Amino acid sequence: MSPNTIRIHLALLSHLFNTARTAWGMESLTNPVDLVKGQRPKLPSGRDRRLVGDELPRLLAAAQVYGGEIGPIITWAIETAMRRGEIAAMRREHLDRRARVLRIPETKTGTPRRVPLSTAALAVLDGLPRRLDGRVWGMRPDSISQAFERVCKAAGIEGLTFHDLRHEATSRLFEKSLGLMKVASITGHKTMQMLKRYTHLRAEDLVGRLG
Template sequence: MGCVRRRGTKWNAQVRIAGWRSFTKTFEKKSDALDWCRETETAIRSAPLHTSKSSPNLKFKDLIEKYRDKVTPTHKGYQTETYRLNRFANSWIGQVKVAHLTPRHYEQYRNDRLEIVKQCTVRGELTLMKRVLDYGIRILGVGLTDNPIKFIELPSTYTPRTRRLENDEFERLLTIALEQKNSLIAPIIIFAVETGMRRSEILKMRWSDIDETKKTAKLTNTKNGDDRTVPLTRNAFEVLKNLEKKTEFVFPITANCLQLAWRRVKKNADIQDLRFHDLRHEAISRFFEHGLTVPEVALISGHKDIRQLFRYTHLMPQKISEKYIIFQ
């Protein structure tokens, strides 16, 4: 129900209804606050509730935890997914009974999150929630006739990044990276730009995966599930030759340690809006600029869908114009 309280010279209105987060808003006039309370309550209560004889007291939080414990461990990137699921479970929507969930609940969640994070993040969160509900309906038989998230508009997909290394950014990165206490940071940056490997692939690589005769690196259990063999450039192979074989891993460093070091390097090099994954964009774009064909680049990058490969490709016009000399 709604209530209105005076706060200094203004009026604070609050609406609290079971199964929803609380709604608050400040007004100059008490009459406006009361009107807002009535309109908000009417809008919330007008959302039809599902009726379910199966697990009527099961909360969305309970369903999330079942999915987290049974399904998530089988996924790649399960740690990130577990973090997201725990946040869902501890939010207001986690306290709603599954039998009462409606599209309105997810519309409200979507609108709240869009004020905090980007559209692609919210879309990813709702997509994960949809999988949780599908699991509950198909596998656990929670009693919903349909998935309520199917009926809401998801935020639009993000615009592919076009960020590439500019001017002397690569040199500045390496200069600062070489000053880091951890001597692996600079070699990792060079290796990423030379090979187009993902951060996870670089950190999982073992010395037993390196064929020094063929100058290749074998990557197993990659993001798309397939193994692939990546040919190493001269610079990439030089990086490996200069490393000490202290452990079974080529780059014995944790993902968190690398992430923290990457942030320090960027800050000290005064480089803005550059992600480590952008080094993969840079590498793939350079492969095309050097004249490699689409199948050759796909072999290196591991892309199965050519359309996805092109999303990672951002050629520099001046590099293309240099090739026009053959027509003159």
Template sequence: MATIRERAGRWQAIIKRKGYPQQSKTFDIKKDAEKWARQEERAMDAGTWADQSAAMQTTLAEALVRYEKEVTSGKKGADTERVRITKWKRHKLAQKALGTLKASDFAGYRDARLKDGAAAATVRLELAIISNLFNVARKEWSFEGLANPIEAMRLPTSKNARNRLFLDGEEARLLQALAPAARGEDGRFGDGCANPLLRPLVQLALATAMRRGELLALRWENIRLADRVAHLTDTKNGHSRDVPLSSAAAEVLRALPRAIRGPVFPITPNAVKLGFVRAVERARKRYEAEGGKDERMLSDLHFHDLRHIAVTALAEKLPNIVELAAVSGHQDVRMLRRYYHPKAEDLARKLG
């Protein structure tokens, strides 16, 4: 039987039972203390009781530090996930104990992010980190009985997949903005891109349809320019593959400073993201300065759009969807249907 006692104007419930660690909790109202004690004792009687002390003593921020060290560090997208974790640590929810966080807390976070203009897919990725953290804490960190609040809430629904393609003149303007900037006598860079590797990176993305992570993982020892083949040892899908290089792709690689071994593009994912955003902004400003009025020009253009643009162009050269999948790295050819638009008359001729 639990002991309920008054201390300094508050009510403390204490449970002592053989085979269980002593439990205690303080409440402002006596009825709340009695209710909590009854719930804990019922769980002990039913054999469903779990020790929540660790979850009540560990904040989300502290758990994120451990998660980043033990889980994130082993992921392919570790750098990107670390950026999201850093943002989570700064959020007010990070100061709460894991055991006190509810679905309503994260539902409020979801609604605020969407209201601020964050994409549904972005918010889902941010919440996925928290969801996995709770699962890892329960399964591997001995946080027994810790419920995953993300599983009890509604996740934002992503809109249709992006189908962004270049407008007339847009590619040329982007590549112009990516031209390496010259450093002045004062040591500062002039108008242009500070990183000379960003322009060839974008050019290779457009020529091969490789993902950003695949481009950054590309190594000189895995490139056979004579055969026009680039070998990817580790892709998003977890499988290695050979990427055929067009003459344009091979020319981009030949123009780069060559090494025997090592990464072709020693750039971090975040540097690519920021550099690309700044280049688009520079191109847009130049377009407006020249009197451009089209609001769509150089607007809402992301680095990942280059893959869609490249696959769309490749689909015209490779009407065989299986061959197209071999180049793009899609494991499921169904993902390529939006790029494949055969004409009925051409199919009729093939049928004979």
């Protein structure tokens, strides 16, 4: 198991014992998780991979040659900061075209959210054929990752995963001068700590703001 999975399991176990003591009348119980506080695994440093140089046009060009939906999906991911599973699960009835908002009823954190759509994101939707089953995309999450890996290989891009596009998108939202709460409402991050792990601002992009 990954360090974060172990931390989540420990947190659940700790909550169970605390609930048993406070709500179920088992005051004599000792929370065993308290005994290993100093021995919990530390989370690894977050990935900081972003698109650099001409990687984006190379990526999109290779995706166009590859064909299918992966090209529009790449653009959509960068414009919305949505997770792979959220993208694959998109349905037309969740789109409010007039308000330029997409509703995501099921998320990784369990909290539904509404994602504002940029002009570029709307252009992606307008370029897609309407499916009879109501879904926006025909690709499953694993198919998206596989296609992305092949496109990266064709473009000669190394060390980039599809999930890195969420890091890229989150960082771009901050570069558009959106505040913490606004970015968090778009990305769905629950804590500022997690939001920080997904944000990688480049010093050269901040120079112009210093005057």
